[in-house]
C-alpha cells in the first residue's frame with residue numbers, strides 16, 4: 001500500500017552532476033591536502049622559525065613532502081574512481097549521472113530562470129529527471145507533460161548509445177516515462193559448448209551470429225593476453241564440425257601444436273614456405289571447387305557451394321604480421337615476396353565466398369603496413385579482443401567508426417568488440433571457456449573434419465581461362481554490390497528491430513506479449 005503512495009524514482013539529476021567525478025576526485029584528494037598542511041604547520045613552520053638564517057636547503061624536505069602528498073593523493077583518487085568504475089561500483093553509477101547531466105545541458109533540455117537582479121547570471125536547472133540503479137538494470141525516469149515531452153519520449157535511443165546498453169522496457173505512468181536498460185551485455189555471453197555452426201553461420205553470442213555465407217572472411221585483432229588464441233580455438237572447434245579448417249601459425253606457437261592430432265593431419269603449417277603454399281592451395285581449391293560446381297548436373301548460375309551440398313573450407317592465419325615480416329622484400333622466380341602473396345590471395349577474398357572458401361586473419365595490429373587495405377576491408381566480420389589503442393580500433397573497424405567511443409575494460413578475458421559485417425561494432429564477449437576445460441584433450445579427440453573431395457578435379461589452362469571468363473571483374477563487382485546490399489539489409493534489420501522493440505515498449509504492452517501476439521497472427 002505504502003509503495004503505491006511513495007514511488008521511488010531514483011536520484012534527481014542536478015546541474016552539479018556535470019563534473020561529478022572531478023568533485024569526488026577533489027574530495028578523495030582532500031585528506032592528503034590536509035595532511036600536507038598539518039605537516040607544514042606542525043613541522044616546517046616551527047623548524048624555519050628555529051633557524052636563524054634561512055638557507056635553501058631548509059626547504060628541500062618540505063617541498064619533497066608537498067610533491068609526495070600531491071602525487072600520492074592524485075594517484076589514490078584516480079585509482080579509487082577508476083577501479084570502482086571498472087567494477088561497475090559506486091563511481092560507475094556517479095559517472096552515469098554525470099553523462100546524463102552533460103547530455104541534458106548540452107542539448108538545452110534545461111529550465112532557465114532570469115534573476116530579478118539586473119546583470120546577474122541566468123539560472124539553469126534540469127526538469128525532473130531521475131536515475132536509479134536496479135540490480136542488472138538502470139532506470140531513467142523523465143517527467144513529461146511539459147515542453148520537453150516529445151524529446152523525452154524519444155530519448156530511449158540516445159541513452160542506449162550513450163550507455164552501450166539494451167533498452168528492455170519502457171514503463172508509462174501518468175506524467176512520467178521510465179526507460180529500463182539492461183547494462184550487462186556480458187549476460188549474452190555463451191558458453192563454449194553452446195557455440196554452433198550451421199547453414200553458413202556460427203553463433204558467437206546470444207543474438208550475435210557471423211553469417212559467413214553472406215558476409216565472408218574474418219579479421220581478429222588484439223594485443224597479447226586479450227583472448228585471441230582462445231577465440232580461434234573456439235572457432236576451430238565450431239567450424240570444424242561444419243567444414244574443414246586449415247591453420248597457419250607463423251610463430252609456431254599454440255596453434256601449430258594442433259598438427260600433432262589426427263583431425264588436423266596435413267592441415268597445419270608454420271614455416272614461411274608452408275604458409276605461402278597453404279595460401280596458394282586456398283586459391284587452387286577455390287578454382288577446383290568452382291569447376292566442380294560447374295560440372296554438377298544441377299549447375300545453376302549464382303548458386304553457392306551449399307546448393308551443391310559441399311562443405312566449406314576455412315583458412316586461419318594467426319599472427320599475420322609475423323608472417324608478412326619474414327617474406328622476401330624483393331625478388332623474382334622462387335622468391336616468396338609480399339607482392340606475390342597479395343597477388344595470389346586477392347582473388348580469394350573477392351571471389352571465394354560462392355565456392356565456400358573463407359579466410360580468417362588474426363593479427364595484433366591491422367595497420368596497412370601489416371595488411372593491405374584491399375584485403376583487410378574485404379574481411380567482412382571484424383573482431384577485436386582485449387585492449388586496443390584508439391588507432392587500433394579505427395584500423396580494425398574502419399575510419400567511419402572514428403566517432404564511436406570504444407571502451408577498454410580491465411579484468412575480463414575475451415572481451416572486445418565485434419562487427420558481424422553490417423558496419424556496426426558492438427560490445428563482444430567471446431564464448432566462455434571454463435578454466436577446467438582442456439583444449440588439448442578436446443582437439444586430440446576431435447573427429448576428422450568433413451570436407452568435399454575435389455582433389456580429382458583437374459584444372460587445365462583452358463579451364464582456368466573459362467573460370468576467369470565467368471568469375472571476371474563483373475563477377476567481382478556484382479559480389480561487392482551483393483555484400484553492400486547484405487550490409488544495408490542487416491543495418492536496416494537492426495534498426496527495424498530496435499524501432500519495433502521501442503514502439504512495442506512505448507505502447508505499454510510488453511515486448512514478449514507483442515511477439516506472442518504476432519506469432520498467433522501468423523498461425
Ligand SMILES: Nc1ncnc2c1ncn2[C@@H]1O[C@H](COP(=O)(O)OP(=O)(O)OP(=O)(O)O)[C@@H](O)[C@H]1O
Nearest residue numbers: 223224225226227228229230413414430431432433
Ligand atoms: N573466452 C575465454 N574464456 C575464458 N578464459 C579466457 C577466454 N579468453 C581468454 N581467456 C583467458 O585469458 C588467457 C589469455 O588468452 P589467450 O591466450 O587467448 O590470449 P592471446 O590474445 O592469444 O594472447 P597471446 O597472443 O599472448 O597468446 C587464457 O589463458 C585464458 O585464461
